[in-house]
Amino acid sequence: MSMNNAGREASASGASGINRRIDARRIRAFLELVLLVANRACMLLLVCAFALPFAWMLSTSLKTLPETMIFPPEWIPDEPVWSNYAVAWRSGPFFTYLLNSLIVAIGILALQMLTIIPAAYAFARFRFPGKGLLFGLVMATLMIPAQLIFLPVYLMLSGWKLLNTHLALILPFASSAFGIFLLRQSFMQTAEELIEAARLDNAPEWKIMLRIMAPLARPVLVTFALFSFISHWNDYFWPLVMTTNESARTLPLGIAKIRETEGTATWNVLMAANVMLAVPVLLAFFAAQRQIIRAFVYSGVK
Amino acid sequence: MARIELIDVVKRFKGETVIPKLNLTIREGSFTVLVGPSGCGKSTTLRMIAGLERQTSGDIRIDGACVNDVEPGKRDVAMVFQNYALYPNMTVRGNIEFGLKNRGVPRPDRERLVRDICEIVGLTPHLDKKPHSLSGGQRQRVALARAMVKKPKVFILDEPLSNLDAKLRGQMRTELIELHRRLGATFVYVTHDQVEAMSMGDRIVVMNRGEVMQSAAPMELYNDPDNLFAAQFIGTPPMNVLPLSALPGLRTEGEGDPAFVGFRPEHARLAPESTELPRDGIVIAGEIATRESLGAEQVCKLRSDAGTFFVKSFLNPYSGGDFALAVVPCERLYFFDRDGSRLRRLRAVQPQLAAAGV
């Protein structure tokens, strides 16, 4: 392209110094290319800093035990030891763990939907005394993390004999101030005219809520659902505190436990278990990267 | 003030050629208006002059010097953006000073310049306010002040009045014209509104799809359009253009192969059906579909066998029945060939009855 320019310039201006101009342009184009390549190379290095650990995790999971104890470390095992995965799976009631994780995450999401949709709707579209105070109260809970209240809640649930049950893992999260906040924003943005048209059509309030506003808020609901599901699927702390029984524990606990049972250094089996824990989330991430990123990033930026 | 030249400028965006080849000269000290429909390339051209976009190929010269590789800040060009682009975190004073600070203008000089410019645009009481507490008109003045204080050679304005209400817009129009007269800088103004273009510019550049359709003074554009596009761009309602084949009684002589004939609504007059036919113009018979009265003006829409067209009269509303004759003098006819180019060496042969219905 720069050649064509130079050619046209040469014929158009016909003045001296065109050679200098051709060179200057070629040099600049070349420098720009070099800079671009260097830039991209640095970015790839950055990606490596994040991808390499996962690659190493995979590599370790396919090694024999002696192979993990080589220094300096080698990447490719002689023969992939797929049996590590079987050993990891068999080392504990993983099917139970998986089931519990699923029940808990889905249960939480279901209850959250039930509690936040009406609450967000009420805060968004009605006027009632005490609304500001109640909303402030709800938002205040955003600042109360699980790590703060686990002890008293543990004592409460213990008193009600609910420890080691799914309820202990689900009920405390049955609602979400974050979800109410997001959904309220979305509801407030729905045009008043739509609702008025529905009211003129004699639609009862609940129908308006479910048939008109909820579908319009679907992207926000999906975003929140992603956020909630992933957060609770990954949760280690709460199940750790609330359950002691193997039959009630969730996947993250199961994986962490392998470390304790297998002794200190069976890294290959441990990494195999780790791969099993991380891969589903990673796959979901690659499939829905933009959605997931939007869920986590934009929800935080008010 | 400075002369601006665009020579063989081409602009491509991701494979799409927005400006195929542009050659344009903007005279120093002129108030040149770039006008055209959305997407015609006028804003792109503006941004290339300012240096905010780099042309794909071609040269841009300001005052004879090639500025292709000169960064925007150093081209001695100031710009007023459509949305003002005021720095929200700085006060009015800060907004105006910013450019001066970056040039190392010492504080006492800066303060004097800012004070003077605020007197001129009437912003003195607002100096310490932030943009979000100003009205639209005030923000626009800040944008202007910010540009003016740099005393640039070239003033670029990108649809600066489109965000104002009608009354304010009219006010600002005259203020901008006065400003141009006072500063003497070269103004390059972009708008899609032909009324703004005609009233403000001393030179109008009509653009379409990245090409210059015509570059001329306003009256020249009105009286002597180069092509169909330019002809139909100016005027409310625009020039009526009918296919020549629809007017079988109209014969022409001269150079060119005419395909369209046009006339301006204000050059036609309506007469009742029974009128004696004139000898110096064409007549089209039609039915009046709508009559719009705009106070002093009346615009009638007529349907005829030759097509639909408009007739505009001033202080002389037509009071006859629904069927009327539209009479257009021969010298007010414009002929265009199949490609839309104007055929200047062609004229109507003799007054004849034209179009069916008579």
Next chain:
Amino acid sequence: MPAILNRLRPYAMIAPALVVFSLFYLYPIGYMIHLSFHDWNFISPVKTYVGLNNYREMLADDTFLQVLRNSALYTVMTVLLATGTALPLAIWLNRKSAFHAFVQGAIFSPHIISLVSISLLWSWLMDPEYGLLNGLLHLFGIGPLQWLNDPDTALISLVIVAVWKSLGYNTLVFIAGLQSIPPELLEAAALDRSKPWTTFRRLILPLLSPTLFFLVIINLIGSFQVFETIAIMTQGGPINSTNTLVYYIYEYGFRYFKIGYASAAGVILLFIVGALTLVYFRMLSRRVHYR
């Protein structure tokens, strides 16, 4: 519908959510404060009132002071590194192309993976004998480091893990903030002959300040709550060098069964988080620049 039911309806709609919050958030806080003034070992039905004793004991305990120090150190280092590097990274990576989206996605990936996975992975990476990190350092001739096994380096090792996890999130939030700046502003600055650093300091940074504060506070609060990495990687050791507030509460509550004492530590944590939150809302209303 009768008028009275109409008036009650919004309350009915909020009720379920409110019940959950009151029961599991607000009441426990009160309960915890109440417990902090008592002595209780969880098994006996008797709770003895001891007034401020727990607090006095805590402030006299060297371990607790070290825990506070560790928490503060960990938090400051993590927040500075994670937000300080995220901003230049965001400016560098801020462009809308498939390649950039790929890079952004790559650095974000640790954020959605369970902390358990990350803790286990990094425990292995930081293994003093066979870990990959020491293997990489070996290539540069740097001798094997002890990472998590050395009281001097353990906390910093945890900081590295935390930064690795949150860098992507911080960067992407900054990128979102950068993209919300109208490009005309930057063009106007260019026309005002503003050099890149000036544009950054006087235009971009002020406009980014709400995002910056948001991230700093989120990171601060999150850092004070760190638990999983400690529980899995170091269990507070070696020699309490990585013992932080939440872990301390956990140990005293679940291992030593000193419920009252643990609650008192919880109240301290409550104050810290509450203070940080207040600071955030204060600064939000004062320093934010609006369009």
